[in-house]
Amino acid sequence: MESLLDFAGGPLFRLTFALMVLGLLRIFVLDLWGMFEAYRKAGDKKFPWSQTIRRTIVWLLPVKKIPNSRPFYSIISILFHLGMIIVPIFLYAHVHLWKNSLGVGWITLPQKTADTLTLMVMALGLALLLGRFFDKNAAFISRKQDFLWPVLILIPFITGYVCSNVALPPKTYRYFMLAHVLSAESIFVLIPFTKIAHMVLLPFSQFVSQLAWRFPPETDEAVCSTLGKKGAPV
Amino acid sequence: MKISKITNEEKARAFATMKKPEVMEKQKLPVRYHVEDYDPTDRPRRFLEAFAAILKHSNYRFALDHYIRISAKCSRCATQCQVLLATGDSHDVPCYRSELLLSVYRRHFTMAGLIRGRLTNDAGLTDEKISEMAESFYNCTACRRCVNECPAGIDHGLITHLARYILSEIGIAPRALVVSVREQLEGKTGNTSAIPVPALIDTLDFLEEDMKQEKGVDIKFPRDVVDCDYIFFPAVSDYLMEAESLMGIAAVFAATNDSWTIGTGYYDGINYGLFYSDRMLERIVKKVDRETRRLRAKNILIGECGHASRSAKYFIPTYCGGENAPPVLNIIEYTYRALQDGRIRLNPDVIVDRVAYHDPCNIARQSWIIEQPREILKSFCKNYVEMTPNRENNICCGGGGGTVSIDEIRPYRTLVGGKAKAEQIKAAGCRYLVAPCANCKKQLRELVEDQGIDCEVVGLHDLIYKAIVFD
Numbered sequence: 001m002e003s004l005l006d007f008a009g010g011p012l013f014r015l016t017f018a019l020m021v022l023g024l025l026r027i028f029v030l031d032l033w034g035m036f037e038a039y040r041k042a043g044d045k046k047f048p049w050s051q052t053i054r055r056t057i058v059w060l061l062p063v064k065k066i067p068n069s070r071p072f073y074s075i076i077s078i079l080f081h082l083g084m085i086i087v088p089i090f091l092y093a094h095v096h097l098w099k100n101s102l103g104v105g106w107i108t109l110p111q112k113t114a115d116t117l118t119l120m121v122m123a124l125g126l127a128l129l130l131g132r133f134f135d136k137n138a139a140f141i142s143r144k145q146d147f148l149w150p151v152l153i154l155i156p157f158i159t160g161y162v163c164s165n166v167a168l169p170p171k172t173y174r175y176f177m178l179a180h181v182l183s184a185e186s187i188f189v190l191i192p193f194t195k196i197a198h199m200v201l202l203p204f205s206q207f208v209s210q211l212a213w214r215f216p217p218e219t220d221e222a223v224c225s226t227l228g229k230k231g232a233p234v
Numbered sequence: 235m236k237i238s239k240i241t242n243e244e245k246a247r248a249f250a251t252m253k254k255p256e257v258m259e260k261q262k263l264p265v266r267y268h269v270e271d272y273d274p275t276d277r278p279r280r281f282l283e284a285f286a287a288i289l290k291h292s293n294y295r296f297a298l299d300h301y302i303r304i305s306a307k308c309s310r311c312a313t314q315c316q317v318l319l320a321t322g323d324s325h326d327v328p329c330y331r332s333e334l335l336l337s338v339y340r341r342h343f344t345m346a347g348l349i350r351g352r353l354t355n356d357a358g359l360t361d362e363k364i365s366e367m368a369e370s371f372y373n374c375t376a377c378r379r380c381v382n383e384c385p386a387g388i389d390h391g392l393i394t395h396l397a398r399y400i401l402s403e404i405g406i407a408p409r410a411l412v413v414s415v416r417e418q419l420e421g422k423t424g425n426t427s428a429i430p431v432p433a434l435i436d437t438l439d440f441l442e443e444d445m446k447q448e449k450g451v452d453i454k455f456p457r458d459v460v461d462c463d464y465i466f467f468p469a470v471s472d473y474l475m476e477a478e479s480l481m482g483i484a485a486v487f488a489a490t491n492d493s494w495t496i497g498t499g500y501y502d503g504i505n506y507g508l509f510y511s512d513r514m515l516e517r518i519v520k521k522v523d524r525e526t527r528r529l530r531a532k533n534i535l536i537g538e539c540g541h542a543s544r545s546a547k548y549f550i551p552t553y554c555g556g557e558n559a560p561p562v563l564n565i566i567e568y569t570y571r572a573l574q575d576g577r578i579r580l581n582p583d584v585i586v587d588r589v590a591y592h593d594p595c596n597i598a599r600q601s602w603i604i605e606q607p608r609e610i611l612k613s614f615c616k617n618y619v620e621m622t623p624n625r626e627n628n629i630c631c632g633g634g635g636g637t638v639s640i641d642e643i644r645p646y647r648t649l650v651g652g653k654a655k656a657e658q659i660k661a662a663g664c665r666y667l668v669a670p671c672a673n674c675k676k677q678l679r680e681l682v683e684d685q686g687i688d689c690e691v692v693g694l695h696d697l698i699y700k701a702i703v704f705d
Contacts, residue, residue, distance in 0.1 A: 034295070043556055
């Protein structure tokens with residue numbers, strides 16, 4: 001058990017974290033390359049930079065958008081995202097681990113704040129999951145991953161909270177810690193291949209949708225030729 | 235925005251079809267709009283071939299890759315779609331509609347999809363799915379209101395646009411649109427309303443006489459004048475149906491004295507290619523460009539028409555020379571500038587009834603023409619009111635995306651697509667509803683008629699014509 005935990009916290013962590021970074025880097029580069037290519041081929045090179053940058057900023061911190069659509073859900077979602085990003089990065093225990101292995105540390109959250117945020121993430125995650133189940137339209141369009149992601153995200157938060165706040169027998173503690181580490185590592189591996197890829201792709205979205213309307217010139221003949229429709233009437 | 239759902243009786247009327255069952259069976263297409271005879275065999279293979287050809291020669295691929303990676307299915311778009319709000323049917327959630335096409339892309343055009351398909355023995359695209367797409371992508375009015383509320387930035391309007399393009403390549407497109415485009419590109423008259431040049435000349439002469447009588451000054455519709463500042467392309471149907479809009483525009487030019495012309499070689503701003511085929515879109519904007527160059531006009535001026543303006547503004551640079559393409563502007567921009575410069579005078583005592591403004595999606599959604607028409611109206615209409623939501627977040631008239639031209643689906647347009655708009659108009663309590671778009675005008679007139687709303691739908695220049703003053 002001890003060695004399994006060491007393995008999960010050591011080599012497996014390094015592997016899964018590297019897979020996440022490389023996977024995200026891959027789609028980041030592919031997305032960026034796609035945009036460059038689209039712009040290069042576009043017949044109209046004029047691009048509404050300021051409008052697109054403005055829209056991107058609005059959506060990266062979408063407070064302004066709250067009243068427009070499903071406000072209650074939007075507030076829950078924004079707080080959930082904030083907690084989910086802040087806690088793992090600034091938790092003292094995590095920063096301490098980074099400092100020990102890489103020698104680099106950064107500011108940390110007071111334990112009480114981290115605990116409160118963790119409880120908030122758990123409650124909000126559950127609310128989002130229930131919302132998905134009980135909102136007719138949301139349930140209808142959801143895929144398996146849309147239901148599974150909140151559950152998977154909640155595991156490291158619940159186990160982490162228990163480990164740092166409940167006096168557990170050492171064996172039970174190790175089980176919880178193993179579940180904490182393995183669930184987090186599963187998340188790392190899955191991120192680049194699922195919708196959570198939006199953590200790196202979101203800043204591109206408004207640019208992609210603007211660029212996608214900028215078509216290459218002279219496609220009529222090319223498409224006709226490929227489909228064997230040259231000279232065919234309308 | 236909350237609106238009441240349609241009743242079961244309204245639903246039955248809206249979704250009733252006039253098509254013969256044997257035609258639907260023969261075409262393997264249970265949709266309400268008419269489709270010209272096409273080959274319905276082997277549709278999935280042909281759909282995928284068309285999809286592949288379009289991907290090969292277009293810029294869609296990178297966007298689809300981005301969308302399938304980022305789509306989070308949050309359903310925020312569900313509160314924006316006026317069709318969904320009226321039907322309450324989850325099949326109308328914009329994200330579900332988009333997924334119809336995105337799932338085909340994921341399954342057949344990505345490595346992961348191909349491998350998964352092989353491993354799970356998934357046969358892939360089916361005939362049923364093609365039929366569902368043919369129905370769904372024409373229930374959408376392509377108004378793109380949902381786009382502004384998608385946290386992932388997915389342009390559901392772009393996906394509707396692409397899906398319709400692919401469908402059209404296998405022969406599935408509303409007959410109303412195809413027939414118009416055929417006349418425009420291959421017909422004798424060369425325009426969507428099949429107006430021959432002599433009829434156009436007669437109409438213009440007649441309108442000039444009318445204006446002389448009504449305004450007491452010579453107001454002209456110049457024809458085939460070379461080297462003008464502006465060459466004018468309205469929706470050609472305006473020559474049949476929107477005399478007051480045209481007279482208002484001519485009156486503005488009479489006041490400013492700028493040089494403008496109508497080209498008798500080509501005089502149609504309509505571009506249904508925007509609604510169902512990029513290939514047609516390209517061919518049609520090239521006709522506009524050719525006529526502009528023939529008469530050596532400096533600017534392309536589009537009349538009161540949302541989709542015509544968007545087609546020209548965004549796709550003339552695309553298909554006709556990029557930076558070297560002639561500049562495009564909408565008549566509202568021109569009139570606004572003239573008003574600001576003090577070159578036109580509008581009598582503020584003529585229009586005293588309540589006036590509201592409807593934002594056409596194709597000029598408002600991207601924040602292109604928003605405040606100019608409002609400023610013009612407020613300058614001479616004493617009782618101007620706003621409908622909410624408005625501007626970039628406006629509600630579609632219910633006939634967007636070319637659906638207004640499909641007469642056989644009028645009950646759907648006025649009971650479902652236009653329901654939210656009808657409630658907005660009722661709440662505004664206006665006498666005049668200003669809609670500077672040929673498609674919106676037709677749809678809104680049918681909407682107020684079918685929904686029993688007492689209000690007159692007019693163009694912006696209709697009111698300007700009433701109020702313009704000459705020295």
